[in-house]
Amino acid sequence: IVNIIVPLKNSGRWATYLIRNVAEIVSKTRDRKIRLVIIDYESTDVDLQATLKRSSLLPYMYTVVTIPRDTPFRRAQALQLGADAVKENNSILFFCDLHLKIPDNLVEIVRKHCVKGKMAFNPVVLRLRCGNYPKVPFGYWENLGFGLLALFKSDFDRVGGMNVDGFKGWGGEDWELLDRVLESQMEVERLKIPEFYHFYHTSYSNSRVLA
Numbered sequence: 001i002v003n004i005i006v007p008l009k010n011s012g013r014w015a016t017y018l019i020r021n022v023a024e025i026v027s028k029t030r031d032r033k034i035r036l037v038i039i040d041y042e043s044t045d046v047d048l049q050a051t052l053k054r055s056s057l058l059p060y061m062y063t064v065v066t067i068p069r070d071t072p073f074r075r076a077q078a079l080q081l082g083a084d085a086v087k088e089n090n091s092i093l094f095f096c097d098l099h100l101k102i103p104d105n106l107v108e109i110v111r112k113h114c115v116k117g118k119m120a121f122n123p124v125v126l127r128l129r130c131g132n133y134p135k136v137p138f139g140y141w142e143n144l145g146f147g148l149l150a151l152f153k154s155d156f157d158r159v160g161g162m163n164v165d166g167f168k169g170w171g172g173e174d175w176e177l178l179d180r181v182l183e184s185q186m187e188v189e190r191l192k193i194p195e196f197y198h199f200y201h202t203s204y205s206n207s208r209v210l211a
Helices: 012-029 048-054 075-084 106-112 153-158 173-183
Strands: 002-008 034-040 062-066 092-095 119-128 139-141 149-152 187-198
Touching: 002 012, 002 075, 002 106, 012 034, 012 048, 012 106, 034 048, 034 075, 048 062, 075 092, 075 153, 075 173, 092 106, 092 153, 106 119, 106 187, 139 187, 149 153, 149 173, 173 187
Parallel strands: 002 034, 002 092, 034 062, 119 187
Antiparallel strands: 092 149, 119 139, 119 149
């Protein structure tokens, strides 16, 4: 199973877009070994459980981990809780961002480039500029971004998981995890993925989603 792990806080429209995107991938590819793991800081602008139930995703294809809403947003902590919710050591963890348009073939690409004990995968996303969207995809490749990382659950646990104590906010936790993955003698494969987009956004908010 490929577990798409995404933290969010009061980003209802983006969450709805993500759920629809993953449901479309499952519908088009008939891939039943996908699970969406959402770590939610008790968002008040969306009923995640209701939105997931209304989607075409089957109940085993999603998990919601809840963090009290008055807790400061900490990406490292949220991703660790998402990883802890995955119990199968032989499954793949794919740490993602919320503001993405995921192409239909990405999950299969992730599978092909994750090798247990040997290799992790960092897909390179095209970061769209303000006012651009998938039909007008003007932007730039995020060559220095390592927040989108896929690896086996057993490898994630072996390198020590997220450095929760060392990173209390947002930023730097992805590089630190990458360093430990490389220090464990694993390779990290990087590929630019066509039609894989990161939407421009100003903050975690109900910004209008263009698709």
